[in-house]
Amino acid sequence: MTTAPPNPSALVVDLYELTMTQAYHLNGIDGRATFDLFVRRLPAGRNFLLVAGLATVLEHLERMQFSASDLEYLDSLGEFRTDFLELLEHLRFSGDVEAMPEGTVAFAGEPILRVTAPIIEAQLLETVIMNQVHLQTLIASKAARVVLAADGRGLVDFGLRRTHGTESGLFGARASRIAGFNATSNVEAGERFGIPVTGTMAHSWVQALDDEMEAFRSFVEVYPETVLLVDTYDTMRGVARVIALAEELGGSFKVRAIRLDSGDLIALAVAARERLDAAGLERIQIFASGNLDEYGVQKLVGSGAPIDAFGVGTRLGTSEDAPNLDIVYKLAQLDDRPLLKLSTDKATLPGVKQVWREKDEHGVAVRDTVGLVDDDLPGRPLLVPVMGGGRRLSGGDDSLDAARERAADELHRLPAAMCCLDTSIEPYPVTVSNRLRALRDQLASKA
Amino acid sequence: MTTAPPNPSALVVDLYELTMTQAYHLNGIDGRATFDLFVRRLPAGRNFLLVAGLATVLEHLERMQFSASDLEYLDSLGEFRTDFLELLEHLRFSGDVEAMPEGTVAFAGEPILRVTAPIIEAQLLETVIMNQVHLQTLIASKAARVVLAADGRGLVDFGLRRTHGTESGLFGARASRIAGFNATSNVEAGERFGIPVTGTMAHSWVQALDDEMEAFRSFVEVYPETVLLVDTYDTMRGVARVIALAEELGGSFKVRAIRLDSGDLIALAVAARERLDAAGLERIQIFASGNLDEYGVQKLVGSGAPIDAFGVGTRLGTSEDAPNLDIVYKLAQLDDRPLLKLSTDKATLPGVKQVWREKDEHGVAVRDTVGLVDDDLPGRPLLVPVMGGGRRLSGGDDSLDAARERAADELHRLPAAMCCLDTSIEPYPVTVSNRLRALRDQLASKA
Numbered sequence: 001m002t003t004a005p006p007n008p009s010a011l012v013v014d015l016y017e018l019t020m021t022q023a024y025h026l027n028g029i030d031g032r033a034t035f036d037l038f039v040r041r042l043p044a045g046r047n048f049l050l051v052a053g054l055a056t057v058l059e060h061l062e063r064m065q066f067s068a069s070d071l072e073y074l075d076s077l078g079e080f081r082t083d084f085l086e087l088l089e090h091l092r093f094s095g096d097v098e099a100m101p102e103g104t105v106a107f108a109g110e111p112i113l114r115v116t117a118p119i120i121e122a123q124l125l126e127t128v129i130m131n132q133v134h135l136q137t138l139i140a141s142k143a144a145r146v147v148l149a150a151d152g153r154g155l156v157d158f159g160l161r162r163t164h165g166t167e168s169g170l171f172g173a174r175a176s177r178i179a180g181f182n183a184t185s186n187v188e189a190g191e192r193f194g195i196p197v198t199g200t201m202a203h204s205w206v207q208a209l210d211d212e213m214e215a216f217r218s219f220v221e222v223y224p225e226t227v228l229l230v231d232t233y234d235t236m237r238g239v240a241r242v243i244a245l246a247e248e249l250g251g252s253f254k255v256r257a258i259r260l261d262s263g264d265l266i267a268l269a270v271a272a273r274e275r276l277d278a279a280g281l282e283r284i285q286i287f288a289s290g291n292l293d294e295y296g297v298q299k300l301v302g303s304g305a306p307i308d309a310f311g312v313g314t315r316l317g318t319s320e321d322a323p324n325l326d327i328v329y330k331l332a333q334l335d336d337r338p339l340l341k342l343s344t345d346k347a348t349l350p351g352v353k354q355v356w357r358e359k360d361e362h363g364v365a366v367r368d369t370v371g372l373v374d375d376d377l378p379g380r381p382l383l384v385p386v387m388g389g390g391r392r393l394s395g396g397d398d399s400l401d402a403a404r405e406r407a408a409d410e411l412h413r414l415p416a417a418m419c420c421l422d423t424s425i426e427p428y429p430v431t432v433s434n435r436l437r438a439l440r441d442q443l444a445s446k447a
Numbered sequence: 448m449t450t451a452p453p454n455p456s457a458l459v460v461d462l463y464e465l466t467m468t469q470a471y472h473l474n475g476i477d478g479r480a481t482f483d484l485f486v487r488r489l490p491a492g493r494n495f496l497l498v499a500g501l502a503t504v505l506e507h508l509e510r511m512q513f514s515a516s517d518l519e520y521l522d523s524l525g526e527f528r529t530d531f532l533e534l535l536e537h538l539r540f541s542g543d544v545e546a547m548p549e550g551t552v553a554f555a556g557e558p559i560l561r562v563t564a565p566i567i568e569a570q571l572l573e574t575v576i577m578n579q580v581h582l583q584t585l586i587a588s589k590a591a592r593v594v595l596a597a598d599g600r601g602l603v604d605f606g607l608r609r610t611h612g613t614e615s616g617l618f619g620a621r622a623s624r625i626a627g628f629n630a631t632s633n634v635e636a637g638e639r640f641g642i643p644v645t646g647t648m649a650h651s652w653v654q655a656l657d658d659e660m661e662a663f664r665s666f667v668e669v670y671p672e673t674v675l676l677v678d679t680y681d682t683m684r685g686v687a688r689v690i691a692l693a694e695e696l697g698g699s700f701k702v703r704a705i706r707l708d709s710g711d712l713i714a715l716a717v718a719a720r721e722r723l724d725a726a727g728l729e730r731i732q733i734f735a736s737g738n739l740d741e742y743g744v745q746k747l748v749g750s751g752a753p754i755d756a757f758g759v760g761t762r763l764g765t766s767e768d769a770p771n772l773d774i775v776y777k778l779a780q781l782d783d784r785p786l787l788k789l790s791t792d793k794a795t796l797p798g799v800k801q802v803w804r805e806k807d808e809h810g811v812a813v814r815d816t817v818g819l820v821d822d823d824l825p826g827r828p829l830l831v832p833v834m835g836g837g838r839r840l841s842g843g844d845d846s847l848d849a850a851r852e853r854a855a856d857e858l859h860r861l862p863a864a865m866c867c868l869d870t871s872i873e874p875y876p877v878t879v880s881n882r883l884r885a886l887r888d889q890l891a892s893k894a
Binding site for chain 2: 013134135161163170208226262263315329
């Protein structure tokens with residue numbers, strides 16, 4: 001098992017990172033820089049973020065190096081000097097990283113990861129750090145909403161076929177697992193991350209056999225405890241055939257569930273449940289899929305439809321209602337000099353920062369404060385050291401299971417209003433410390 | 448240069464493809480199957496699709512094989528018999544593929560790719576074929592709209608930092624290049640696909656230097672023909688500093704353009720153009736970026752703002768307004784037996800099919816017909832043989848440049864109404880041939 005990106009290329013950069021770093025090099029700018037990764041604004045449809053992707057980033061940082069063919073390509077562009085290409089050849093990430101552990105709940109404006117390294121290293125890694133934390137935090141945040149809507153029912157990730165590439169499918173499975181999903185259909189994700197994999201049959205199986213009854217019978221011969229897909233031709237006729245097969249097989253009938261994948265899922269689940277129960281098949285579960293997201297799941301759960309588990313695919317795997325986050329990676333300090341930018345609607349906070357979270361007497365989160373790292377503020381600091389001198393720090397449990405448990409705990413400690421799907425609520429309070437605000441105002445007045 | 452997926456794992460499958468194929472194997476179902484890949488419905492906001500991703504799929508099909516560690520993992524699941532794992536060990540794709548060449552315009556309901564192979568092979572590759580054609584067609588279709596809106600102005604892909612993973616950034620760059628983009632900031636895409644790469648500086652460069660004037664001066668020393676980013680603190684003050692630098696450097700000032708990345712881009716472009724022209728810097732171009740998509744570009748172009756080129760990132764790279772397509776891969780024939788499914792709202796067309804496109808006397812596409820492959824219908828057949836017996840067929844030019852030229856030609860031949868961003872127009876007419884309709888009705892009545 002590994003959390004490495006399937007694409008460890010050092011060329012996963014925007015060209016300007018290379019042109020800038022060459023210019024840093026030629027201008028002798030080699031100070032230690034601190035960059036903050038944060039989401040400027042939450043998308044409509046999100047009350048919070050669930051942080052994920054850190055393990056993937058750290059693996060990339062540990063492994064990143066330019067290969068001979070990378071350097072040959074860069075040389076061919078005619079923009080880079082030999083001494084800079086030699087610098088790249090020997091470049092390894094030697095910096096420090098502090099971050100919110102995977103599975104932490106975060107809000108807009110809060111640094112979720114902070115890199116401190118020689119400016120060339122920190123700058124070169126901008127795009128890959130953004131890209132990987134963005135993907136997994138995006139999907140984990142969407143998946144967390146589905147988990148809240150499912151209210152304890154089973155959830156399986158079905159996203160792979162329509163995610164944006166296979167890497168997105170792989171890390172989307174990982175992110176939804178962190179958020180609380182039970183399993184994935186994605187076999188690669190099972191192999192890489194140890195996530196339980198599940199899946200049974202598609203419509204093509206039913207079509208390929210001479211008739212539906214024969215399709216069910218022969219599949220059950222191979223997989224006695226399977227889930228049968230009943231909607232290829234007519235759902236209730238499919239259910240009747242499952243019942244007929246149970247009668248035919250008697251005690252050796254061990255099918256676990258039927259799957260509904262189209263039509264009016266509420267009405268079909270109710271009707272199927274009645275027919276199954278009437279046939280003494282109370283123990284057969286009903287699994288539903290087909291264009292589901294947190295709203296679809298909430299509607300099915302709220303209706304009381306007798307559905308035991310959901311397969312959630314495309315709308316989760318592409319975060320359909322909010323397919324990107326306004327994530328940025330901004331220079332906040334160079335050596336002892338705190339820095340900011342003032343671009344319209346895109347201003348940043350200067351200095352090396354920390355985020356503190358205060359809880360009430362029931363352990364429920366009530367307020368976050370973004371402050372300077374040497375501020376003395378109440379609450380628990382959320383950014384913890386995860387990498388020092390380019391090496392991951394042993395310390396907390398950074399396994400996928402630990403992230404999943406952390407996420408469950410964090411969701412449990414969110415204010416109740418944050419846990420509903422409604423996003424018209426009052427946003428969670430995130431304030432800026434007095435000292436940080438004073439520093440920002442002082443620098444802004446001088447720019 | 449290669450079009451191979453960065454992730455060639457044979458485990459990029461949904462588990463049910465493996466369980467089904469084992470069941471085919473054990474039941475002696477080994478006929479030749481034909482599967483169709485098509486998009487059921489266009490998303491709101493799209494009048495047409497621009498097909499891309501074929502080259503990537505064909506490379507995957509040629510290379511796909513299960514590794515020893517893949518098989519070891521599958522064995523560990525306890526669901527697969529030794530003889531089936533041995534079958535997988537030796538499995539290579541031996542089938543035929545017909546497809547619309549990359550850069551072809553397609554519509555809902557039209558097979559854009561058809562696989563004919565032993566059913567085990569065709570079934571196992573379902574997910575990876577869907578995933579790769581989905582991603583590239585999704586982004587190419589979005590990018591085509593941006594290209595139409597830009598009306599000849601330059602376009603650069605800036606998507607990588609917020610695409611869904613690095614693979615999505617890589618193939619998104621490829622797809623937008625097919626659609627007509629001029630360049631990308633994505634260095635890996637430059638190396639892999641030969642796409643021109645471009646990029647200059649970020650705000651961090653300006654912040655890292657002592658002041659903006661010094662930042663411009665020292666960057667231009669390294670890159671005399673660069674593009675200067677002017678909005679870090681105050682855009683018009685940044686423009687004034689560019690002009691001051693031009694005066695300071697005289698004849699050696701060769702800066703190509705300034706970049707605006709925030710604020711009111713129309714007003715700032717007009718004001719910057721005036722200031723630059725008044726200083727005799729008419730040849731300096733204005734480049735705009737910041738949350739652009741086809742609507743933003745159209746608005747800027749329509750305003751007459753003096754902007755020469757656009758950087759388009761997140762909203763393109765995640766296809767923000769339509770982040771997925773309703774793409775499916777459906778069994779249509781097994782040996783001589785045409786097949787269909789009737790699931791509510793998800794019914795399919797049976798048999799081995801072709802798509803014909805008719806044009807009017809000006810070469811403009813006027814109607815498509817989906818028919819049986821042996822139908823005799825007017826127009827040009829769009830699906831062409833691209834792979835036979837598991838090997839790519841040499842034939843047409845399948846280079847990226849050829850796909851780009853094809854796309855330009857296809858967009859040129861679309862009915863004028865299809866080329867506007869407005870999607871409330873009458874859909875392009877796609878009909879089903881009489882023989883195909885008769886076959887469907889006949890099979891539906893027997894199901």
